[in-house]
Amino acid sequence: MDTKVVGMRIKGEGSYKEILTDEALGFLEQLERRFGQRRKELLEARLNRQKRFDEGGSPGFLDETEHIRKLAWTVDELPEALKDRRVEITGPVDRKMMINALNSGANCFMACLEDATSPTWQNVMEGQVNLRDAVNGSIHYSQPGGKEYRLNGEGAVLIVRPRGMHLVEKHIELDGEPLSAGLVDFGLHLFHSGPKLAATGRGPFFYLPKLESHQEARFWNDVFIFSQKAVGLPRGTIKATVLIETITAAFEMDEILYELKEHSAGLNCGRWDYIFSYIKKFRARGVLPDRSTVTMTAPFMRAYSLLTIKTCHRRGAPAIGGMAAQIPIKGDPAKNEEAFRKVRQDKEREARDGHDGTWVAHPGLVQVAKDVFDGEMPGDNQIGDKRLTGLQITAEDLLQLPEGTITEAGVRLNINVGIRYVAAWLKGQGAVPINHLMEDAATAEISRAQLWQWIRHPEGVLADGRKLTLELYEAIKQEELTRIKDEFGTAYEEKRFPEAVALFDDLIRNDRFEEFLTLKGYDIL
Ligand SMILES: CC(=O)SCCNC(=O)CCNC(=O)[C@H](O)C(C)(C)COP(=O)(O)OP(=O)(O)OC[C@H]1O[C@@H](n2cnc3c(N)ncnc32)[C@H](O)[C@@H]1OP(=O)(O)O
Numbered sequence: 001m002d003t004k005v006v007g008m009r010i011k012g013e014g015s016y017k018e019i020l021t022d023e024a025l026g027f028l029e030q031l032e033r034r035f036g037q038r039r040k041e042l043l044e045a046r047l048n049r050q051k052r053f054d055e056g057g058s059p060g061f062l063d064e065t066e067h068i069r070k071l072a073w074t075v076d077e078l079p080e081a082l083k084d085r086r087v088e089i090t091g092p093v094d095r096k097m098m099i100n101a102l103n104s105g106a107n108c109f110m111a112c113l114e115d116a117t118s119p120t121w122q123n124v125m126e127g128q129v130n131l132r133d134a135v136n137g138s139i140h141y142s143q144p145g146g147k148e149y150r151l152n153g154e155g156a157v158l159i160v161r162p163r164g165m166h167l168v169e170k171h172i173e174l175d176g177e178p179l180s181a182g183l184v185d186f187g188l189h190l191f192h193s194g195p196k197l198a199a200t201g202r203g204p205f206f207y208l209p210k211l212e213s214h215q216e217a218r219f220w221n222d223v224f225i226f227s228q229k230a231v232g233l234p235r236g237t238i239k240a241t242v243l244i245e246t247i248t249a250a251f252e253m254d255e256i257l258y259e260l261k262e263h264s265a266g267l268n269c270g271r272w273d274y275i276f277s278y279i280k281k282f283r284a285r286g287v288l289p290d291r292s293t294v295t296m297t298a299p300f301m302r303a304y305s306l307l308t309i310k311t312c313h314r315r316g317a318p319a320i321g322g323m324a325a326q327i328p329i330k331g332d333p334a335k336n337e338e339a340f341r342k343v344r345q346d347k348e349r350e351a352r353d354g355h356d357g358t359w360v361a362h363p364g365l366v367q368v369a370k371d372v373f374d375g376e377m378p379g380d381n382q383i384g385d386k387r388l389t390g391l392q393i394t395a396e397d398l399l400q401l402p403e404g405t406i407t408e409a410g411v412r413l414n415i416n417v418g419i420r421y422v423a424a425w426l427k428g429q430g431a432v433p434i435n436h437l438m439e440d441a442a443t444a445e446i447s448r449a450q451l452w453q454w455i456r457h458p459e460g461v462l463a464d465g466r467k468l469t470l471e472l473y474e475a476i477k478q479e480e481l482t483r484i485k486d487e488f489g490t491a492y493e494e495k496r497f498p499e500a501v502a503l504f505d506d507l508i509r510n511d512r513f514e515e516f517l518t519l520k521g522y523d524i525l
């Protein structure tokens with residue numbers, strides 16, 4: 001469908017007229033024309049950085065920005081709505097789940113168009129409708145069978161996570177090229193809800209995913225400056241929290257806060273993507289052990305989270321913790337208690353280390369995290385706590401390879417979870433419960449990246465002495481597929497497992513490491 005914007009075409013089905021208004025599309029056009037090329041250049045810089053790592057180079061703290069790390073400065077004052085973020089619930093932009101999240105009792109709700117949302121056109125467009133209705137307070141949902149869902153009062157403060165820079169939105173083209181997905185998600189939400197949110201002091205707030213450098217933070221800062229002017233908001237109204245979820249960004253935390261200074265709402269430890277990034281960036285080097293053994297207490301993960309807290313507090317910014325993958329387990333009180341215990345332990349470590357809040361994946365976990373932070377954090381946040389000021393975290397600390405073994409069970413789990421996740425994603429679900437754990441794009445990336453690396457790396461050897469080869473991968477995969485087929489029976493095809501297996505196989509078998517599984521998957525979504 002052609003639009004009134006010259007050169008712009010909508011290729012997705014359904015008109016979504018209330019979201020894709022001429023004015024909103026005009027705004028997307030301006031964003032793309034101003035920032036689309038720069039996004040591509042930043043992606044090119046990522047590839048060049050990877051080349052250097054493949055040739056043995058290492059990331060380090062940058063010489064050219066030493067002055068930024070040395071000088072005393074702080075980010076701008078936080079708005080009232082973001083001072084107390086002790087519990088943030090995350091979830092996709094699904095209508096019912098959004099209402100549940102907003103009503104969950106959490107301080108904030110991170111509405112995710114990234115890892116927790118499969119970017120079908122329908123999900124993306126309906127997500128925007130849901131965001132707009134949530135901001136208007138008019139959001140409601142009638143469950144087939146009778147249950148009604150409505151907002152109970154103001155609800156959690158909304159923070160929107162647009163898609164990462166690597167993704168495009170193929171359903172909207174400008175001059176024959178797809179738009180930048182992150183700019184679409186950001187732009188539509190800002191255009192429809194920014195002024196309304198600003199009027200109440202509850203936004204517009206964003207989470208910025210998968211940044212690799214301070215230049216990418218500068219990109220977003222420039223997008224914010226331009227966009228605020230375009231929609232009539234004072235400079236500094238938008239606040240953004242950057243996820244530190246790539247190993248390279250961990251070396252540029254000060255610089256990232258500095259670039260976003262007047263728009264910064266601190267940093268968050270995106271632990272799952274961080275592990276994925278570590279494997280991806282250093283795939284030619286040492287191997288990581290089984291996914292389940294790489295936890296936040298591994299020295300390199302601990303160094304990263306402590307550095308995040310230290311850096312944020314020095315700069316007057318909040319340092320938000322990450323996501324424990326456990327979710328409530330129905331029908332098994334003992335296992336459920338064990339899951340809750342693990343989440344509690346994780347949140348206690350975060351609160352005691354000095355984090356200013358944390359993430360939970362499920363409404364049933366809000367109270368657990370709240371109790372921990374209420375107990376450990378008497379004020380709104382711990383930004384004033386400078387305990388970590390003298391802590392020295394070196395490049396070696398951040399890069400230290402975790403110890404542990406690779407087991408057949410770990411290989412099996414990676415194959416099983418990876419294929420199940422990709423099938424769910426192809427069916428339009430971006431976050432799923434598998435083996436009582438939350439799985440989303442970030443956790444699935446770890447699974448496939450580990451398999452890819454273990455097969456090719458000489459140290460990809462199981463604890464029993466067998467080298468993981470393509471042949472062994474294939475044999476285990478066939479056994480796991482038998483289990484999946486037994487479980488799904490005649491629904492196997494309808495659930496898109498054949499395509500999921502083909503895609504997963506391609507990611508593992510191809511010697512070229514695919515940057516993101518969602519990039520490859522988007523072609524057939
Ligand atoms: C690595 C990262 O990027 S982390 C951030 C991105 N990932 C996420 O945000 C994942 C968030 N979590 C989820 O999506 C979900 O909790 C899942 C998919 C893991 C499990 O969901 P379900 O299988 O629906 O869980 P369950 O059956 O226990 O849900 C019970 C109720 O809680 C609701 N619920 C579960 N999780 C959430 C959530 N995160 N937000 C809002 N509501 C939720 C369900 O909709 C359901 O509601 P209902 O009783 O009104 O029908």
Ligand SMILES: O=CC(=O)O
Pocket residue numbers: 115243245269270271272273274322323442
């Ligand atoms: O985005 C969060 C993560 O843990 O990855």
